[in-house]
Amino acid sequence: MPETVLHRSTPVTLISEDETLFRDTVRQFAEDKIRPHVKHMDEAGVFERSLLDESFQLGLMGIEIPESYGGSGGTFFEAILAVEEFSRVDASAGVIVDVQNTLVNNALIRWGDEVQKKHYLPRMASDTVGAYALSEAASGSDAFALQTRAELLGSEYVLNGRKLWITNAKEAGLFILFATLDPAKGYKGITAFLVENNFPGFTVGKKEDKLGIRASSTCELILEDCRVPKENVLGEPGKGYKIAIETLNEGRIGIGAQMIGVARGAWECAVKYAKERKQFGKSISEFQSIQFQLAQMATEIEAARLLVYNTARMKDAGMNFLKEAAMTKLYTSQVAERVTSLAVEIYGGAGFTKDYPVEKYFRDAKIGKIYEGTSNMQLGTIAKIVLGS
Ligand SMILES: Cc1cc2nc3c(=O)[nH]c(=O)nc-3n(C[C@H](O)[C@H](O)[C@H](O)COP(=O)(O)OP(=O)(O)OC[C@H]3O[C@@H](n4cnc5c(N)ncnc54)[C@H](O)[C@@H]3O)c2cc1C
Numbered sequence: 001m002p003e004t005v006l007h008r009s010t011p012v013t014l015i016s017e018d019e020t021l022f023r024d025t026v027r028q029f030a031e032d033k034i035r036p037h038v039k040h041m042d043e044a045g046v047f048e049r050s051l052l053d054e055s056f057q058l059g060l061m062g063i064e065i066p067e068s069y070g071g072s073g074g075t076f077f078e079a080i081l082a083v084e085e086f087s088r089v090d091a092s093a094g095v096i097v098d099v100q101n102t103l104v105n106n107a108l109i110r111w112g113d114e115v116q117k118k119h120y121l122p123r124m125a126s127d128t129v130g131a132y133a134l135s136e137a138a139s140g141s142d143a144f145a146l147q148t149r150a151e152l153l154g155s156e157y158v159l160n161g162r163k164l165w166i167t168n169a170k171e172a173g174l175f176i177l178f179a180t181l182d183p184a185k186g187y188k189g190i191t192a193f194l195v196e197n198n199f200p201g202f203t204v205g206k207k208e209d210k211l212g213i214r215a216s217s218t219c220e221l222i223l224e225d226c227r228v229p230k231e232n233v234l235g236e237p238g239k240g241y242k243i244a245i246e247t248l249n250e251g252r253i254g255i256g257a258q259m260i261g262v263a264r265g266a267w268e269c270a271v272k273y274a275k276e277r278k279q280f281g282k283s284i285s286e287f288q289s290i291q292f293q294l295a296q297m298a299t300e301i302e303a304a305r306l307l308v309y310n311t312a313r314m315k316d317a318g319m320n321f322l323k324e325a326a327m328t329k330l331y332t333s334q335v336a337e338r339v340t341s342l343a344v345e346i347y348g349g350a351g352f353t354k355d356y357p358v359e360k361y362f363r364d365a366k367i368g369k370i371y372e373g374t375s376n377m378q379l380g381t382i383a384k385i386v387l388g389s
Contacts, residue, residue: 056126
C-alpha cells in the first residue's frame with residue numbers, strides 16, 4: 001500500500017483544477033448533447049449511437065486507460081465524476097459509461113496480459129463498447145453457482161450456456177464473460193474470458209423491456225459451442241471469481257455515482273418546480289414543509305456524495321475499500337429512491353405524468369438497489385466486516 005500522506009485540511013469533496021475542468025466538460029456535454037435525446041431514448045428503449053461516438057471522441061470511454069494504449073490516462077475518481085454527471089441528466093448514459101470504465105476497462109488494465117492490453121485497450125478507448133457477463137437465470141446473488149461451461153479443446157475453449165441481464169449487450173463488441181471449467185469445483189472453476197461479439201457460436205438474445213434505465217440495453221447472451229482462443233482467458237483459469245469479486249467492488253462505487261447523479265438531477269427539477277408552482281397565492285417553495293423536504297433531500301445527497309467521493313479516493317490511494325464500497329452502494333441507492341420519490345410528490349399530479357422529468361428519475365433510481373449485488377448482499381458484506389466474522 002502506498003504511504004499515506006495526510007492533508008488534514010482537504011475536504012473530500014474539494015476537487016482539483018484538472019478534475020473541475022474534466023467535470024465541467026462532461027456536464028456541458030451531458031446538458032447540450034444528451035439531454036435533448038433523453039425522453040425519446042427512454043420511450044424507444046434505445047440509446048442514441050451518435051452519443052456513444054461522441055463519448056469515445058471525448059475520451060470518456062477510456063478514462064483510466066493509460067495514454068500509451070490510446071486512453072485518457074485519468075483516475076478512477078474522474079470516471080466516478082463522469083458517471084455522476086451523465087446520470088444527473090440520464091441514468092442510462094451513466095451506466096453505459098460506468099460499465100465501460102469501472103468494470104470492463106478496469107478488469108483489462110488490472111488482469112490483462114501485455115498482448116491482451118495491446119490488442120483490446122486501444123479499441124476500448126476508441127470505438128468498442130464493453131459488457132460484463134456474470135449473471136445467469138439461476139445465479140444472480142449466488143453468482144458463483146453459474147452454469148455456463150468452458151471446455152478446452154486444442155487451442156480453443158468451447159463455451160456453452162446462457163447469460164442474463166447483460167448491460168450494454170446490444171452495443172458491445174467485447175464481453176468479459178464468466179464460465180466454469182468444472183461446476184464440481186465450485187467457485188474455483190470460474191474463469192473469465194474475453195469474448196468478441198463476432199466469435200462463432202455467440203449470439204445476443206432477447207432484450208429486456210424495463211421499468212427504468214430503459215435506454216441502456218439489457219440482454220440475454222446465448223453461447224452455443226462458442227469458440228474462444230486459449231489466449232483470451234483473462235487472468236488465470238480458475239481465478240475468475242477473484243476478478244469478479246474485485247471488479248464488482250470497484251463497480252459498486254460507480255453505481256453510487258450513478259445514484260447521486262440521479263438524486264441530484266431529480267432534486268434540481270424539484271427546486272425549480274417548487275419555485276414556479278403557485279398555490280394559495282404563492283410559490284409552493286415558500287411553504288416551510290416543502291422547504292424542509294428540499295433541505296432533507298439536499299442533506300442526504302451530500303452525505304451520499306461524501307461516501308462516493310471518499311470511497312473512490314480510497315481506491316485511487318490503493319487502500320482497502322470493500323466495506324466502504326458496499327456502504328456506498330447501499331446508502332446511495334436508498335437516498336436516490338427517497339429523493340426521487342419526494343421529487344414526484346413535490347410536483348403533485350404533474351409529477352405522476354410523463355410530461356415532466358421526475359417520474360423517469362424515480363423509475364431509474366430503483367435499479368440501484370438491485371444490480372451489482374442487491375441491498376441484502378451489501379448488508380451481508382457490511383455485517384460480516386463490522387461484526388468481524
Ligand atoms: C437492469 C439490469 C442490469 C443488469 N446488468 C448486469 C450486467 O451487466 N452483468 C451481470 O452479470 N448482471 C447484471 N444484472 C444482474 C444483477 O446483478 C442481478 O439481477 C442481481 O445480482 C440480483 O440477482 P437476481 O436478479 O437473480 O435476484 P436473486 O438473487 O434471485 O434475489 C432475489 C431476492 O432475494 C434476495 N436474496 C438472495 N439471496 C439472498 C441471501 N443470501 N440473503 C438475503 N437475501 C437474499 C435478494 O436480495 C433479492 O431481494 C443486471 C440486472 C438488471 C435488472
